[in-house]
Amino acid sequence: MTGSTPAAIIIRWADEVGRMKIKIENLQKSYKLSRRVNQAALRGITVEIDQGEFCAVIGPSGSGKTTLLNILGCIDQPTTGRVYFDDCEVTALPERELVRIRQSLIGYIFQFFNLIPTLTAFENAQLPFWYAKREERERYVKNLDRLFAEIGISELKKRYPGQLSGGQQQRVAIARALAHFPKLVLADEPTGNLDSHNTGEIMALMKRESKKLGASFIVATHDLSLLEHFDKVIAIKDGMVERVTLNKNDETR
């Protein structure tokens, strides 16, 4: 990553110091349903995520969890409000810069795994560093090898998604999200499509890797039984932060 654009600077900075703080200021998002009717999805969210924090966003369906994750993932823009990655206001960046941020700083885990069926598990996991230079690529592949081994899917590398169970696919998706040493991992209902056994394992896996890599995790979930896994729980209701809970019972707001 070279250059002196805001994206290049924040990517280089985050890479050098190995961490990134996320600050969300008065985030609002509304969707136009018709010419006169707007639907507010977020109504002024202000929250901070510290480096390496394993964080949950909870709330009922339609509360704005996914919208918040989309904006943090730089695939959507707020109507008003700002998102900062350290000192860089990513909500002010053009799409070209956001693509770079997505490539370098963010990992994504989806509810339905979203693996490309024509690529093997290992090829799927290499997608985030499609454009990486040779040395970078070698570093990322090495990390992937480690991740596949730790996650216990080394023997599945050459299998196609159609040949994997749901739990195995989500493990591949987690490896994909972490392969390029992202500073922020966004997971939208990552266990929503898994049985309870796999859910527990996936949660433990994500938390372990979060601590190991120092990446902040923001996990959207409506499964309240999972909250014990998180450092911080942000409860959203009707597009607003209802409460932020630290370490289970440490309520700050």
Added chain:
Amino acid sequence: MFRLGKLAFLNTLRNKRRSLLTVIIIVVSFIVLSIFQGYINSQRISWREMLIHGEYGHLQVFHRDYFEDDNTALEHVITEDQFKTLAGVMDKIPEIGYYTGRLNLSGLIGNEYASKIFIGSARDVSELAELHYFSPVKDGQFLTEERPDGILVGYKLAEKLKAGVGDEVMLMAHSRLGSIEAINATVIGLLNTDSYSVFNEMGVYLRLESAEELILGKLYHYIVILLDSYDSIPRVKSLLEAEIGKSKLPLVVKDFAEVATFFMQVVGMYEGYFLVALVVLAVLIVFSLTNTIYMSITDRTKEFSTMKTLGIRDKTVFALILLEGTFIAFFGVLLGLVLAYLSHLALNSLQLTLPPPPGSSDRIPFYVLFDLFRNLKLAAVFILVAALASVFPAYSVIKRNIMKGLHTQ
């Protein structure tokens, strides 16, 4: 690029039935156009060779002002000395197999029944052996050494003169000196030139020696040159032009395509038909391929959104879709090339014939000539069309909203 190519290739195999249907459309279209092209090709070459070896030769040499005149005027002609100088050059060029001079003239032809205007072509008797592809002789024989006074008369002109083979006529024409000269001649043959009907009405073929008696000189309007092959035209033409320039002769060299303009027009017409067929089938391919790609990308909306979410750039997604369309076309064209070649062989082995043209009782052999270079050009057009057909679907994908894409099933 390799990764992208591999991904595109594998994607084309995802819905085999859909891809196969498009490949079949491309294959069939390619074969149809290839055979059509093969037929035009065979017609073009056979007709070209017939005209070259029947009348025009590969090259013709004229006085440089010939085309500014009435083509029977005796002002801008090739003189005997110029002819001899050029003959000396031509004799040294190995690619030249035969050459002969010709003279156009006009005047009156008459007998005891009527006098009519004729347009004449004075030729050497050796033409019968060399430029023999068409026999214009309807009745009787061609000009011959044995009958020095022999002429051939258009059959309709002969009817007007109530003359037949063996009858005597008189030819009158202006000499190069302005006097009116006349010779007696015997009709030894009747002309029937299908392609040039004015010669049936007014035409007379006579020996160069007879023409010399009429115009009082040894002159030529043009020289017809036959080469060893059509491919030798550019080399021999430039050689002759160089020698003409060196000898400061007031002559110009024209190749077959420059002289036989109507041939080029007809070829152009055939090429036009081909172009229309190409456009029609190209539109069919565009619709088919666009539909295939659209269906494919609609099925994969979430996949493209995932790729974009993971940081894959729009131009990479665009290239991926373009490559998929191009691969389908490539398979189709590759298969089409092989099957088109086999179809050419099969059609030629059947020895088919087409109905005879008007005025003829001979059926025309249906022959198709496979020209690899032209087929490769056609293949390139197909692949280009396929790439273009993928542009709209690809564009629609990169314009699609990522979030909406992620939430499609």
